[in-house]
Amino acid sequence: MRVVIVGAGQAGASLAAKLRALGHDGEIVLLGDEPAPPYQRPPLSKAYLLGEMEADRLWLRAPEFWAENRIELRLGQPVTSIDRAARTVTVGGAALAYDHLALTTGSSPRRLPAAIGGALDGVFTVRTLADVDAMRAEFRPGRRVIIVGGGYIGLEAAAVAAKLGLDVTVLEMAPRILQRVAAPETSGFVRDMHEAHGVKVLEATALDRLEGDRRVKGAVLKDGRVLPADFVIVGVGITPNSQLAEAAGLAIDNGIATDEMGRTSDPFIWAAGDCASFPWQGGRIRLESVGNAIDQAEAVAANILGAAAPYAAKPWFWSDQYDLKLQIAGLNTGYDRIVTRKGEGEAVSFWYYRGGELLAVDAMNDSRAYMVGKRLIETGKSPAPEIIAGTGDLKTLLKA
Known part of the structure; x- marks a missing residue:
């Protein structure tokens, strides 16, 4: 039995490793669209951005792990389509057959529209290794950075910038930072901490547009104020990468909809991690966390092999700032x-x-x-x- 896994992030790597650990002896093909081997994402906006961690310490497994466990790791090879009837995926222009297919395609950061300056040079998001490599040279003492969005990713980047001596401003259009995910008490604690480190936190403050010719030079706010900037980081949330599944006709509901086993609307296709939504306490939920990516992927691996065990999510999260x-x-x-x-x-x-x-x-x-x-x-x-x-x-x- 050949299992093909699309997406070589935390969920995909965990699923592949768990299949082998559970005794699966058939082929496993792990397809990643990035050129880097499976790596940790949380340190990107913290230790890696600070320069305290080298790239090879990000790798989830030692380079030799994949070959030793007979997991075919194909990097820099995005999958362009799924043929459910033929049970194949198209990768590199060729069809690759599967017996079971697992979609661990993760999520992508929301970007500012080009019409308001989102495509200017010097505007960054924080999601991939390439994203962070592209912005690292910007982090020099005295430079001015505007961070659009007061969620965890934006605040972690703000903490790194402040520690490195930059002039940091956080823009949050909601009445308070972390409003979507935390109580006012947590928001207040985190806000006070950032302000104690010199970060300017502007809540209930909406961005009108970024300005600049080819490169960003400032932000114009809805109230008319203009804030100068040497570069901008956008942290306004993520969206599940469900386009491939949707094009194949799979059920979509806040991501790729699965049952309690992790199976999609196609009995031979499974999903796990940021891209997947699943039944939860009478409703449906999608969790964006490393813990869920690992646990759900390992549950799916067991169910591909016949365990028929519902996934019991145990949500937990963390954030490191200062x-x-x-x-x-x-x-x-x-x-x-x-x-x-x-x-x-x-x-x-x-x-x-x-x-x-x-x-x-x-x-x-x-x-x-x-x-x-x-x-x-x-x-x-x-x-x-x-x-x-x-x-x-x-x-x-x-x-x-």
Whole structure:
């Protein structure tokens, strides 16, 4: 049985490795459209951009792993179409047959329209190794950078720029940074930290356009202000790479729609990672995280081999900014109450409740709160909010 995997990111690499680990002895072909071997994305906007990590430390596996495990790794070869009837994909102009096909195509950053300056030189996104390589030379002390978007990617880039001595301005059109993903308490904590490092955070501030002849030289805001810039980083979210699946007639619903096993609307095609949406608590969800990419891909690998085990997502995320390690467990959708718990020193955690149900935890430099919160959420336990807000040892809650 030949398994073809389209997309050589975290999910694709994990799926291929898990197939072999589970004893699959047939062919595995892993197709990547980038020239680099499968690599970690999180360090790109942090350690790699700072110059603290070399490219070869980004690789998910040692170069010899793929050959030793008989995984055919084809790089720089985008797949252009899927023929479901013939069970082939077109790559490099030739048809490649599959018995099972896994789509781990990931996601792409949203870009500013060319009509408002998005195509000017000096305007960057942060998603691939090539993206970061293209902008690294811009990070020189004293230069002015405008970051459009106050989400995690933009804020991580802002932290790197501030640490390297740049003049940094973050533009967020929503009333607060991180509004889509975090409570006001977390937003405020992160905003205060950035401002303490000299970053100008402009919330409820919309961009009208970028200006410049061929290269960007500034940003014009909706209120008429003009901010000078030597370069601009755009961090306004990502979209799932579902175009290939959609062209093949697969069901699309906020990404490539799968069932609880990871199977698409075609019984011989599967999907995992950023590109895939799946059933969740009576609805459908798509998770953008390394943890989900690995766990879902490994679940799909097992199901390709016949495990027939529903994927049980355990959402968790993290972000590193300056000396802050923000760790997030669970999903905060629908929360109606935030409980604040002070940790040791400057550590603090914010606990999301809906009624009496614990939904999620944001832990700032508080790994104990994160670990305990994650365990509580995964086991369905919801301590009373007043207990969380107290000063007792959190670990005792796991024994209750």
